[in-house]
Amino acid sequence: MSYVHILPQERVLIEEYRIAGKSLCYTARQLNRSKSTIKYELDRVYPYNALQAQLDYDTKRQNCGCKRSVNLDDITHILVHLKKG
Numbered sequence: 541m542s543y544v545h546i547l548p549q550e551r552v553l554i555e556e557y558r559i560a561g562k563s564l565c566y567t568a569r570q571l572n573r574s575k576s577t578i579k580y581e582l583d584r585v586y587p588y589n590a591l592q593a594q595l596d597y598d599t600k601r602q603n604c605g606c607k608r609s610v611n612l613d614d615i616t617h618i619l620v621h622l623k624k625g
Contacts, residue, residue: 545597546573546577546581546597548590548594550571550573551581551590551593551594552590553567553570553571554567554571554578554581554582554588554590555588555589555590557570558582558588564578564579564582581593584596584597
């Protein structure tokens with residue numbers, strides 16, 4: 541089973557359900573998500589705010605993964621040697 545990230549629209553719905561006083565189980569059923577996924581999302585920002593949670597997600601997503609450390613001089617050097625054969 542592949543993981544699907546929570547969409548911004550779902551974050552808005554989570555916030556609306558929290559304001560309406562709906563339970564964690566109700567929210568999970570409505571969004572067809574696991575209770576643990578909703579709980580993790582609610583723990584992302586306290587008190588829960590959909591916009592703030594999305595900003596947190598975007599920041600973490602931007603900072604993840606391997607970052608390349610190749611600069612313009614390296615690229616030029618490689619291209620010169622490739623042209624030489």
